[in-house]
Amino acid sequence: MIRFIESLPKHFVTACISLHRHMAMTISSISAILVTMLLMGVLLLAGGNIDAFTENVEKEVKIHVSIDSLTKDEQIEKLEKEISSFPQVKQVVFSSSEDELNALIENNGAVFSRYKDRNPMPNVFDVEVYKAEDVKMIAKKIESLDGIEKADYGGASIENLISVFEIVRNGAMAVIAALGVLTLFLITHTIRMSIYTRMNEISIMRNVGAENWYIRMPFVFEGMMIGFIGSMIPAAICIAAYSSIFQMLNGYFVSDMFVLKPVAFAYGIGGILLLAGTLVGMFGSFLAASKYLRWRR
Missing domain, CATH: 3.30.70.3040 (Alpha-Beta Plaits)
Structure with missing residues (x-):
């Protein structure tokens, strides 16, 4: 465990060097993740407010x-x-x-x-x-x-309104799940390309006795950094845009029955995006490294 902790700074530096060395691929991956995370953030904000709208309508019924x-x-x-x-x-x-x-x-x-x-x-x-x-x-x-x-x-009109809210919310959750899978695929693909470009280096490390976890860690850091950086801008955009919309609408959408969630909700979504991007990056890179670095000593 001590050896693992002591090696983390070196793995982090190695990951940074690799990302810089393959800058075009890094920017491409971050850009793609940025778009998917932005869509995910918008859908999470919309889904959370639709939940609030549904609760308010149900209370008013x-x-x-x-x-x-x-x-x-x-x-x-x-x-x-x-x-x-x-x-x-x-x-x-x-x-x-x-x-x-x-x-x-x-x-x-x-x-x-x-x-x-x-x-x-x-x-x-x-x-x-x-x-x-x-x-x-x-x-x-x-x-x-x-x-x-x-x-x-209120009859069928209330029932239809609640049904529409539920359909939209469930649809948003399905799209969010699909975007999560897409992000995982993008990061896995990026790490796989990184592994291919470093095959000679990896072979040398294995020949001198490096363990699989030691070889794998830089790639895990790469995935985490790509996911985190790709989530930063969407998180900031979601927070800024939601804050502006909330102030512009005075906290209501159309009528006082549809009360928007407070701005703190957007900060929570921003944090979720950062955490999700980092975790998906870590998981995706781990999968890629585990699949393409299956060496037995």
Whole structure:
């Protein structure tokens, strides 16, 4: 172990010399990784915000239950208790017809004030569920109860919106996985070319008794440096671009229902890109070196 640690600086210098010696190949690999990592960063930022959008939409999904005008107060209390007893229901809030009319006047202007003497608004329950996928089922269940006129929750439009978010998010994750594989391939190919150009040197090292791990380490460092350098610019671009977009949109996308993740999220993505680039570089170079340096003493 001590010998391994002591040899690391030498392997690092050897890797730097090799990268400089094959500058054209190094720049080509870093450029290709830069593009893939930039796409990966954009997709990670988009995917994270889509997750946040989905959570916000699910939180906003409530069932608006209109109570029949002939339903008495005692029955309303029983209905509230019965609906609250459903395991999928998180909260039930009662709002009287007077409260509903006042809210209508407050939100839409005094033009509705003329209805105060003959209030057309029903008593309602606002029902919140734990999971958005249970809304449709609970709405039907509530609507079947005696004393309930109807139960609205936004219907197919909400379900379609959540479905679209899930499709986009899953698609982004699939593309990210593909980009990771592509990055691994690019680094493996670069290290393989580096090994071919140094075959004579490697043969000499093996003949004088160098162990396989000693021969392999410079290539591992090369892969790590290529991955790290190729991730630095995408990380910086993602952080700078997201910060600008966040400030320009004041933290919202289209409406206050779609709240963007804070700028700290972009810094986290930048760190993930750097770590992913370095680890993929290390893994890819290790695979290449292990495959093309299979010598037995």
